[in-house]
Amino acid sequence: MTQRADVVVIGGGQAGLAAGYHLRRLGVDFTVLDAQSAPGGAWQYMWDSLHLFSPAAYSSLPGRLMPPQPGQTYPDGKRVVDYLADYEKRYELPIQRGIQVDAVQRDGQFLRVESGSGSWRARAVFSAIGSWSRPFLPAVPGRDVFTGRQLHTAQYRRPADFAGQRVIVVGGGNSGAQIAADLAHETELTWVTRREPRFLADDIDGRILFDVATARRRALDEERTDTGGVASLGEIVAVPPVREAGTQDYSRPSRCSSASPRTASSGPTAAAQRPTRSSGARASARPSLTSRHSGFAARAGT
Numbered sequence: 504m505t506q507r508a509d510v511v512v513i514g515g516g517q518a519g520l521a522a523g524y525h526l527r528r529l530g531v532d533f534t535v536l537d538a539q540s541a542p543g544g545a546w547q548y549m550w551d552s553l554h555l556f557s558p559a560a561y562s563s564l565p566g567r568l569m570p571p572q573p574g575q576t577y578p579d580g581k582r583v584v585d586y587l588a589d590y591e592k593r594y595e596l597p598i599q600r601g602i603q604v605d606a607v608q609r610d611g612q613f614l615r616v617e618s619g620s621g622s623w624r625a626r627a628v629f630s631a632i633g634s635w636s637r638p639f640l641p642a643v644p645g646r647d648v649f650t651g652r653q654l655h656t657a658q659y660r661r662p663a664d665f666a667g668q669r670v671i672v673v674g675g676g677n678s679g680a681q682i683a684a685d686l687a688h689e690t691e692l693t694w695v696t697r698r699e700p701r702f703l704a705d706d707i708d709g710r711i712l713f714d715v716a717t718a719r720r721r722a723l724d725e726e727r728t729d730t731g732g733v734a735s736l737g738e739i740v741a742v743p744p745v746r747e748a749g750t751q752d753y754s755r756p757s758r759c760s761s762a763s764p765r766t767a768s769s770g771p772t773a774a775a776q777r778p779t780r781s782s783g784a785r786a787s788a789r790p791s792l793t794s795r796h797s798g799f800a801a802r803a804g805t
């Protein structure tokens with residue numbers, strides 16, 4: 504049977520909830536269709552140690568402040584899930600869960616939203632599906648013949664799953680930095696990035712990024728000179744675990760991974776090698792790339 508709504512929002516993560524809030528205020532007849540069985544969107548699947556870049560008050564959806572998390576300046580992922588669950592309840596958002604939308608088709612003047620659990624006819628459709636459920640894995644040469652485990656950020660949970668193993672983290676953004684910091688103590692870690700990681704100063708977090716991004720938007724809207732925005736400051740926010748990894752003792756020799764030179768020639772360049780706690784490690788000289796692109800070590804002033 505085909506159901507009707509003025510607007511169908513696909514996706515019940517933070518973007519879908521914010522859209523729902525405004526649609527409700529406008530008095531629009533709408534429904535939110537979400538593939539998950541529980542609230543929280545992508546935040547349900549983030550790694551255990553993940554913390555926001557910004558204090559709670561800077562992470563709020565429209566209408567309702569995120570309450571601070573006692574003892575934490577930066578709320579953790581579970582806190583966000585709790586907040587989103589509370590938010591949709593508070594505003595009584597009409598969310599239908601466990602609905603995977605397969606297609607949106609034109610249907611005369613309307614749009615038809617199709618899923619295995621039924622279809623909806625709507626005047627407008629919001630797509631708020633995020634990117635978490637469709638992770639992008641680049642075609643790195645040799646990937647198909649590598650016999651080890653390969654996973655995307657979206658599948659990573661905790662360092663204990665890799666304890667004592669040789670692990671390469673690829674990527675110099677916030678996810679790469681946070682996961683590298685997470686794995687640094689329990690694995691034989693190599694962190695590989697395309698260029699030298701660009702850390703933001705310790706006192707720059709989401710609050711300042713928000714202000715700087717807002718100032719740029721205003722400047723562009725008013726046709727003033729482009730201020731450069733947040734990209735001019737750096738990329739990696741020094742959240743506490745990343746900061747802590749950057750102040751470790753790096754004086755011990757690293758274990759060498761043969762993968763570094765190989766990946767360096769086929770795309771990304773080796774950026775950082777972290778010593779591990781494994782005492783029986785086969786010590787070898789740090790690759791020269793490490794001293795040029797020293798990653799966490801750069802923050803420790805080495």
Ligand SMILES: Cc1cc2nc3c(=O)[nH]c(=O)nc-3n(C[C@H](O)[C@H](O)[C@H](O)COP(=O)(O)OP(=O)(O)OC[C@H]3O[C@@H](n4cnc5c(N)ncnc54)[C@H](O)[C@@H]3O)c2cc1C
Binds near residue numbers: 519539545557677709
């Ligand atoms: C290290 C790190 C730190 C971050 N810090 C912050 C931060 O401080 N603040 C911040 O705002 N963001 C932060 N983010 C990003 C944040 O996680 C995402 O921006 C956010 O989850 C995107 O919300 P969304 O609603 O667009 O998508 P999602 O949260 O991915 O929600 C999309 C929903 O749509 C559903 N869906 C997908 N396809 C379909 C379909 N076909 N049919 C039905 N449902 C579907 C999904 O199941 C999901 O429930 C961070 C991310 C990382 C990795």
